Amino acid sequence: MSEYAENLRSAFAQRRYERIASIVDSTVIKGRGEIFTLTDMLDQVFLNKHLGIPIFLTVLWTMFQFAFAVSEPFVVIIEKIFEMLGAWSGQAISDPHLASFVSLGIFGGLGSVLVFIPPIFGLFLALSVLEDSGYMARAAFVMDRFMYRLGLHGRSFIPLMIGFGCNVPAIMATRSMDSEKDRMITMLINPLISCSARLPVYVLIAGALFGAAYAGTAIFAVYALGIVLAVATALIFRRTLFRGEPSPFVLELPPYAVPDASSSILHMWSRGRMFLKKAGTIIFGMTIIVWFLSTHPWEETSGGQVIAESYIAWIGHAIEPVFQPFGWDWMAAVALLFGLVAKEVVVGTYGVLLGAEEAGLGEALVSQELFTPLTGFAFMAFVLIYVPCVATIGAIAKETNSWRWPAFALVYQTALAFIVSGVIIAAGRLVGLS
């Protein structure tokens, strides 16, 4: 049908443009040619063949610096508050059941996740500013040639950038891509872009194992690993599942604008709100489950004191063998299991399991010798790659309108997680790390 009316369709389009031309002719007097605007000047630099990519990388690095460095003091403050509240409620509440629930479940579990409000909002704010200023479109333009060589579409770039915030809106953002193949590839690799939900895990593990001096580098390495894997996977998908060339890339570059503070903040809030909502619902619910499982049966665990006797230890020991080759104990196993729902829950689980300690979570990880730097880094990589969270799976299902693709994403990512973590451990042991 649509090919059938080809002539008519173009005739209509042509007549519309003729009408527009005649309307514009009789109402608009053009100024003396285009003036060389500030936008043109900035584009000379930002879109420069040689400077474009280095500038972009600098902007990216600044964005992460901003999100993490600026928020650091706030994280420490919130951490202290929750530690104090946890310790206080453990003593102040007389009913042992309730005391354990409030101190371990709420302040230990949920609190350990809420600590990450500052960096997550910082990241969202940085992304909003980049978008509102008009730079994001330039970055997509600059990266297009590079992306094209990888078999990706220039337009994939913005969804991938948004993925650093959260993969769910990122997957929705692929709607603006008109080639179905390009869109599918972008959706399937998007979960490999490390979203803000995984950040708490990296900060916890890296902070504890690599010390302040190297934690940043370790975290950056995981982010880089995610990007490299995304690129490699895209190349493979382009050669196998979605053969063909990326469709041509046309992008309109909006003029630069000084981002309006209130609209950037509104933008940050509308995204950040999702994190708060998730914390209040899924994460809270999961920590309650984890708390229940780790303090019951109540008698055997002497009121939640002896976790080794709890249901969760039993579950952990049951699945521990799967992760033993990586050097992870049963706590890591249950953390990963509950983290299937949302990756922040990995931290929340540790918060409940180790929350009894007076000292911070990170120190507890070190003092109990749960990880070596090598197994810890492999754990970070595993958290990066394994199974996108439930919301992401749902988003892929909705956008592809099928259950086949989300199932595929689930399988390939889990397999990839085992392979990559295995390679990290093997390589580490080869060079003599433990």
Next chain:
Amino acid sequence: MIRAALIGNPNVGKTEIFNRLTGLSQNVGNFPGVTVEKKAGRLVHREQEIEVVDLPGTYSLTAHAVDELVARDYIVLERPDVIVDIVDGTNLERNLYLTMLLLEMDANLVVDLNRWDMVAARGTKIDVEKLSELLGCPVVPTVAITGKGLEDLKNSIVDIAGKKAARGRRAAQNYGNDLEQLISKVEEIIKEIPELTSKYPERWLAIKMLEGDESVMEQARASLSSSQLAKILCIIEAGEAAIK
């Protein structure tokens, strides 16, 4: 309550206008049946409550892309009282294409001529009154980032909400004798089918059929008798052959 919808090409400042109009009173949902985000907000102007829905930014309104289809279904099926078409004043030629499509839909239109400061900065002059006359709808210059002209825009929304779309605007879309004849012939047949005309503007249906729009043709196949459908296909075929 006045129901208004914002539409425009990407990057014309639609989001800023939306934020300026609704402030913090926004809620985000989905358009029914699809996952395209639907932002809505409210404001009160001259004692009138106005609900503003932000439609996806598009260049066109074909049935190919989800967001375009969503925008267009919202306009034809939900029939908002006012459609605010946000146009980049520095790029009228391209932006008015969407305006043309909206006029075809018989939308109760207000054209927001945004980036008015940039228009002035380039030394370009636009005869707003004449433009309004040619398009058959109010045209309001604004500068979204500073909020200039926003009061005029609100006034226009309230003013036009009660009125029916001006009939005089047909002049804006004279597509030439050959096409107009085809349009009237198809309209002639569509008129007899209340099932379609109660929902959609006749002229718009006719144009979309002539353009071979998949979504409209599907509707047509469902509601037209086979002889009516055959007649329309015949008109399309003749038109297709006559226009090279």
